[in-house]
Amino acid sequence: MTEDDFLRAYDPAAFPRPALTVDLVLMGLRAGRPAVLLTQRTQHPHAGRWALPGSFVRPDETLDGAAERVLREKAGFAPAAVADTHREQLYTFGALDRDPRMRIVTVAYLALMPEAAFARALAQEAGLSAALLAVPWAGEAGGPVAAFAAGDPDRATPLRLAFDHAAILALAVQRMRGKLDYSDVAFALLPEAFTLRQLQDVHEAILGTALNKPAFRRRMLDRGWLVPTGAREAGTSFRPAELYRFQKPL
Amino acid sequence: MTEDDFLRAYDPAAFPRPALTVDLVLMGLRAGRPAVLLTQRTQHPHAGRWALPGSFVRPDETLDGAAERVLREKAGFAPAAVADTHREQLYTFGALDRDPRMRIVTVAYLALMPEAAFARALAQEAGLSAALLAVPWAGEAGGPVAAFAAGDPDRATPLRLAFDHAAILALAVQRMRGKLDYSDVAFALLPEAFTLRQLQDVHEAILGTALNKPAFRRRMLDRGWLVPTGAREAGTSFRPAELYRFQKPL
DNA sequence: AGAATAGTGTCTTTCAGACACTATCAT
DNA sequence: ATGATAGTGTCTGAAAGACACTATTCT
Numbered sequence: 001m002t003e004d005d006f007l008r009a010y011d012p013a014a015f016p017r018p019a020l021t022v023d024l025v026l027m028g029l030r031a032g033r034p035a036v037l038l039t040q041r042t043q044h045p046h047a048g049r050w051a052l053p054g055s056f057v058r059p060d061e062t063l064d065g066a067a068e069r070v071l072r073e074k075a076g077f078a079p080a081a082v083a084d085t086h087r088e089q090l091y092t093f094g095a096l097d098r099d100p101r102m103r104i105v106t107v108a109y110l111a112l113m114p115e116a117a118f119a120r121a122l123a124q125e126a127g128l129s130a131a132l133l134a135v136p137w138a139g140e141a142g143g144p145v146a147a148f149a150a151g152d153p154d155r156a157t158p159l160r161l162a163f164d165h166a167a168i169l170a171l172a173v174q175r176m177r178g179k180l181d182y183s184d185v186a187f188a189l190l191p192e193a194f195t196l197r198q199l200q201d202v203h204e205a206i207l208g209t210a211l212n213k214p215a216f217r218r219r220m221l222d223r224g225w226l227v228p229t230g231a232r233e234a235g236t237s238f239r240p241a242e243l244y245r246f247q248k249p250l
Numbered sequence: 251m252t253e254d255d256f257l258r259a260y261d262p263a264a265f266p267r268p269a270l271t272v273d274l275v276l277m278g279l280r281a282g283r284p285a286v287l288l289t290q291r292t293q294h295p296h297a298g299r300w301a302l303p304g305s306f307v308r309p310d311e312t313l314d315g316a317a318e319r320v321l322r323e324k325a326g327f328a329p330a331a332v333a334d335t336h337r338e339q340l341y342t343f344g345a346l347d348r349d350p351r352m353r354i355v356t357v358a359y360l361a362l363m364p365e366a367a368f369a370r371a372l373a374q375e376a377g378l379s380a381a382l383l384a385v386p387w388a389g390e391a392g393g394p395v396a397a398f399a400a401g402d403p404d405r406a407t408p409l410r411l412a413f414d415h416a417a418i419l420a421l422a423v424q425r426m427r428g429k430l431d432y433s434d435v436a437f438a439l440l441p442e443a444f445t446l447r448q449l450q451d452v453h454e455a456i457l458g459t460a461l462n463k464p465a466f467r468r469r470m471l472d473r474g475w476l477v478p479t480g481a482r483e484a485g486t487s488f489r490p491a492e493l494y495r496f497q498k499p500l
Numbered sequence: 501a502g503a504a505t506a507g508t509g510t511c512t513t514t515c516a517g518a519c520a521c522t523a524t525c526a527t
Numbered sequence: 528a529t530g531a532t533a534g535t536g537t538c539t540g541a542a543a544g545a546c547a548c549t550a551t552t553c554t
Contacts, residue, residue, distance in 0.1 A: 016309045017267050020355060059266045059353050063344035092342045092357050094313035103309050105270060107342050197506080214508075215543050222542090232552090238504040239552040447533080464535075465516050472515095482525095488531040489525040 018094070021106040022066045023054035023165070025090070025172040026075055028118025029189050032198065034205050036147060036169065037075060037121065038131050038159070045100045046162035050131065050147070052169070054106065063089065067109040076124040077117070086112040086188035091171055098164045108168045110175060112188035131159055145170045176206050184225070187246040193229050195241035196220060224249055268344070271356040272316045273304035273415065275340070275422040276325055278368025279439050282448065284455050286397060286419065287325060287371065288381050288409070295350045296412035300381065300397070302419070304356065313339065317359040326374040327367070336362040336438035341421055348414045358418045360425060362438035381409055395420040426456050434475070437496040443479050445491035446470060474499050 026037040038050040053074040057066045067087060071077045077085070090108040098104065113121070122129075131147035146158040147169065161169065179185050186202045187194075200216050220226055226244040233240040276287040288300040303324040307316045317337055321327045327335070340358040348354065363371070372379075381397035396408040397419065411419065429435050436452045437444075450466050470476055476494040483490040 015306070018270055018307060018309055020268055020270060056265070057268060057344070057355070059268055060346070062346055063342060063355065089341060091339060092313060094307070094357070096310070096312055105307070105313065107344070195506090212544050213506095214545085217507075218542080233506095236505080237553055239506050239550075241506055445533090462517055463533095464518085467534075468516085483533095486532080487526055489523075489533050491533055 018103045018105045020057045021054050021104055022057055022063060022070060022109055023052045023106045023168060024067060024070050024074075024109045024111050025052060025169060026071070026111050026113065026118075026121075027172065027176075027189065028113045028121075029115045029202070030118070030150065032201055032205075034189070034202070035118070035150070036131050036172075037118075038129055038147070038161075039074075040129065041162055048160075049162040050129070050159045050165075051162040052108075052165045057107070063107050067107075067111070071111060074125070075121045077121060081113075081117050081120075084114070084117065086110075086185065088175075090168070090175060093164055093168065095164065108171065110172045112185060114189065114191050116191060145173045173206065180206060184246065184248065187225075190246075193231065193243040193245055195233055195243060196226075197241055199244075268353045268355045270307045271304050271354055272307055272313060272320060273302045273356045273358050273418060274317060274320050274324075275302060275358065275360045275419060276321070276363065276368075276371070277360065277422065277426075277439065278363045278371075279365045279452070280368070280400065282451055282455075284439070284452070285368070285400075286381050286422075287368075288379055288397070288411075289324075290379065291412055298410075299412040300379070300409045300415075301412040302358075302415045307357070313357050313359075317357075317361070321361060324375070325371045327371060331363075331367050331370075334364070334367065336435065338425075340418070340425055343414055343418065345414065358421065360422045362435060364439065364441050366441060395423045423456065430456060434496065434498065437475075440496070443481065443493040443495055445483055445493060446476075447491055449494075 028035055028037070037053065039053055041047050041049050041051050053070055055066060055070045055073070057063060061069065064087070067089075068082055071082050071085065071087075072079065088110050090110050092105060092107045094105040096103065098106070129150065131149060145166070146155070147161065147166075148155045148158060176185055180203055186199060186206075189202055190198060196217055199220065200211055200213070203216070204211055225246055225248055227247045229243045229245055231243045233243060278285055278287075287303065289303055291297050291299050291301050303320055305316060305320045305324070307313060311319065314337070317339075318332055321332050321335065321337075322329065338360050340360050342355060342357045344355040346353065348356070379400065381399060395416070396405070397411065397416075398405045398408060426435055430453055436449060436456070439452055440448060446467055449470065450461055450463070453466070454461055475496055475498055477497045479493045479495055481493045483493060
């Protein structure tokens with residue numbers, strides 16, 4: 001039986017279909033450290049646990065479109081701000097029991113936003129909370145990523161995430177690790193103008209390792225993606241660092 | 251409105267859902283060159299074009315499970331052979347008009363099989379055909395990947411693929427390029443025992459570039475994944491090469 | 501002046517590319 | 528011996544890690 005035979009014999013409404021959702025890992029910086037937007041569930045299942053914002057995929061919208069809508073509706077982003085965020089599809093999760101209510105397949109997205117937009121979303125939407133990420137390095141497998149409440153800076157008790165959202169979060173960090181070196185994901189988290197130290201801090205936080213300063217500076221400057229603004233960091237009690245802009249050549 | 255409120259108010263059957271399928275890029279080697287299994291469509295839409303094997307996702311099976319089932323049902327793989335293939339999820343495609351009949355979201359999978367299993371699938375299943383891949387290197391974007399019929403070794407006329415399957419194929423090759431250096435994908439295409447030249451040929455075919463022989467040998471041997479079998483290649487009219495096995499240390 | 505961090509010079513090691521060379525097998 | 532490919536030795540250059548150093552700003 002060919003695929004076409006199969007499709008012709010198939011009544012679109014005859015068989016039940018899995019439901020389809022998108023879930024978003026909305027990453028930003030809180031005080032220079034990577035953080036993720038979460039909502040605390042108030043009802044069953046998994047009441048009290050923290051979950052990634054998400055939504056069902058409507059028949060008349062693309063997956064990317066659904067992810068954008070979640071960004072607008074759940075994170076309170078203005079359409080202009082939505083356009084500024086880096087968005088990419090991560091992976092599709094389809095375990096049978098990932099949601100106890102019914103069969104739901106979810107397409108996970110990673111969205112990166114600069115510090116200011118992240119803070120604005122947090123302030124505007126009452127249901128949202130930021131969770132700091134601890135990113136222990138455990139080999140290429142991309143070990144367990146723990147999320148901690150903003151009110152728990154000592155990282156005493158990791159948050160319990162709903163559904164398979166811990167796995168989604170771990171994959172998001174793993175993806176960022178892999179792309180850090182050759183893509184612009186780190187810059188998507190930083191403000192328009194930033195210092196090399198801030199850039200290195202972001203890299204170190206995501207990789208979970210310390211990096212060599214001279215080598216890091218060389219790599220970044222030799223790449224040719226950084227344009228000196230001429231301006232300096234303000235508000236320090238020591239020598240202020242040069243501010244750079246990110247600009248991919250032509 | 252929280253996510254839970256939304257879900258509770260949501261009648262699972264009230265809104266139409268996109269249909270969900272899996273499509274498989276089944277890659278193997280034909281005469282040492284990368285090739286892909288395709289079926290020629292006999293009916294509308296896209297009659298005459300070539301398509302990747304795929305199937306709808308049943309409510310009681312996972313995405314990985316659906317991919318495995320396609321491998322068994324469409325490619326005629328015995329359950330034991332299915333276990334031997336490297337399988338990984340590629341990406342989920344959800345454009346609104348990707349299928350003219352109805353809204354179908356598809357989860358694309360990449361499956362790699364050794365040369366013998368590939369040939370067996372081709373011989374057993376009447377509807378299947380192998381398409382050779384031409385992999386021009388066009389920067390990191392992973393340029394257009396062309397597929398050619400097995401009966402067209404001069405690569406005169408590229409095959410026209412149905413739906414968005416050309417994009418899926420291009421992504422599969424792009425993914426393989428990215429993973430070639432640090433993963434075992436190349437070995438998944440080779441037989442149990444192989445020469446370093448065969449391994450280099452696979453790398454070069456997928457990357458679309460020539461590689462430096464001494465450097466390639468050094469990299470591969472220093473990695474420690476190759477175990478010399480002691481045996482030599484047979485049937486050559488010149489010095490036979492050493493055969494290696496792939497074995498990841500502990 | 502002192503503290504604190506920004507930013508650099510340089511040595512060493514590692515590794516890829518290049519190229520020429522030697523080794524080995526079938527005929 | 529010849530042809531053809533397997534496999535190696537070695538030089539060079541690019542780039543990362545390590546470490547010590549200088550530079551600059553604020554208080």
